Amino acid sequence: MLSTRSAAVVKATLPLVGAEIENIARVFYRHMFAARPDLERDLFNRGNQAQGDQQSALAGAIAVYATLLVADDGRDPVEVLARIAHKHASLGITEDQYLIVHEHLLVAIGEVLGDAVTPEVAAAWDEVYWHMAGALVTIENRLYADAGVAHADVWRTLVLRRCRQESPDTVSFMPGAADHSVLPPARPGQYVSVQVTLPDGARQIRQIRQYSLTGSTDPQEWGIRVKAAPPGRAVDGTTTPAGQVSNVLHDNLIEGRRIRASMPFGELVLEDSDRPLVLISAGIGATPIFRLLRYLAGAGSARDALVLHAVRSPAQHAHRRELKELVAAMPTASLHRWYKDLGVRPTRDALQAGRVDLAAVELHTDAQVYLCGPLPFMEAVRASLINDHHVVEADVHYEVFGPDTWLASA
Incomplete structure (x- = not known):
């Protein structure tokens, strides 16, 4: 816990800091870079x-x-750090890098808040930072130990063994160890970071992106599914940048070429339970769900599983046949799909036009839910699960690929 004095100061200044926290973050990154x-x-x-x-x-x-941290009761603040810690571990973040963040974050707080940052206020928020950093370092060191690596040495050079076109814009890549050794096992739902080198004028830069492991029947291979990401329009009309790593992989990764990937990490993994499952995904978000299903089918699971997936059109639905086969291999599982551009509405209830409609399926209120897809999709589905279908909030597990901007509300 924070010291009593610092806790009181943080409580008193939370409204001020909270109102300016986005500006503080922007100034922080500007200074640090x-x-x-x-x-x-x-x-x-x-x-x-x-x-x-x-x-x-x-x-x-x-x-x-x-x-x-300063609430009188409620969640342990460390609980909200697991997803961040897994992401940091997949990047090989080291303890000394928290010193760099600390230096520039405190400068940013002072620059944005000005005279409001008295020595007492600065000391209290400094204590908050080190409390949070210490918790992250503890989790990350445990993740490194579990992965069997020392000093955040998570990166490995692999060789692409096979690739397969899954849909017009999606390719499955199956890399393996160069010496044909067995790769470290991954839990269903985990991901790896992939690093590529890009030209940037006269210099080279490295960019990193996380991809869920889809699994492979060969223990010498991992499988990842990569969707090309051209620039597009966001909800507010701004242009979203092209996915640099995904597009480089699409354009340049061919069989025999080397690829840099991290050890597997990620917290969207199945909990041991006999409770019913609801697996909900949209678009490329089906990738971790697909791996969960492959594990369940391979283990002969008897858990009730309701599988809901939404995608723009049947032509863009990668792994469509395999998804049907995996669900069919589980006698207690059922599949429902929605296609935005389906055209004429079919007569089969399990194949529908439009967006995911939870009212169209029977949900168990005691189910464990695993959710992955675009952020607006997950926000809407999660709200409906909790508010309309009375699913317990703690039972809704989700994965965000990219910065977790949903943390404040989820």
């Missing part, structure tokens, strides 16, 4: 920086953690 351009070049996703997602995610994490 000016001092350490190597971090912007080789560690942080430039697309997320351009859209402001990384800044929003940092702001939300600090605000939520501080709020829970």
Whole structure:
């Protein structure tokens, strides 16, 4: 816990800091990248920086953690850090890098809040930061130990063994160890980070993206599914940048070429239970759900499983046949699909036009729910699960690929 004195100061200044936390995050990144351009070049996703997602995610994490830390009751603040810690572990974040963040974050707080940052206020928020950083370091060190690596040495060079076109814009890549050794096992639902080198004028930069492991029948291979990501229009009319890593993989990764990937991490893994399952996904978000299903089918699971998936059109539905076969292999599972561009509405109830409609299926209120897809999709589905179908909030597990801007509300 925070010291009594610091807790009182943080409580009193939370409204002020909370109101300016997004500005603080923006100033923080500007200062840090000016001092350490190597971090912007080789560690942080430039697309997320351009859209402001990384800044929003940092702001939300600090605000939520501080709020829970000084609350009289409620969730343990460490509970909100698991997803962040897994992401950090997949990037090979080291303890000394928290010193860099600390230096520039405190400068940003002072610059944005000005005279409001008295020595007492600065000391209290400094204590919040080190409390949060210490908790993250503890979790990340445990993850590194569980993965059998020392000093955050998570990166491995693999060779692409096979690739397969799954849909017009989606390809499955199956990399393996160069020496044909067995790869470290991954829990169903976990992901790996993939690193590529990109030209940037006269210099080279490294960019990193996370991809769920789809699984493979060969223990010498991992499987990832990659969707091409051209620039597009966001809800507010702005142009979203192209997915640099995904597009490089599509354009350049052929069989025999080398690929840099991390050890598997990620917290969207199945809990041991006999309770019913609801697996909900949209678009490329089906990837971790697909791996969960493959595990359940292979294990001969008798758990009731309701599988709901939405995608723009049948032509863009990668792994469509395999998804049907996996669900069919589980006598206690059922599949419902929605296609936005389906055309004429079919007569079969399990294949519908439009968006996912939870009212069209029978949900068990005691089910464990696993959710993955675009953020607006997950926000709407999660709200409906909790508010309309009375699913317990703690039973709704989700995965966000990219900065977790949803943390503050989820």
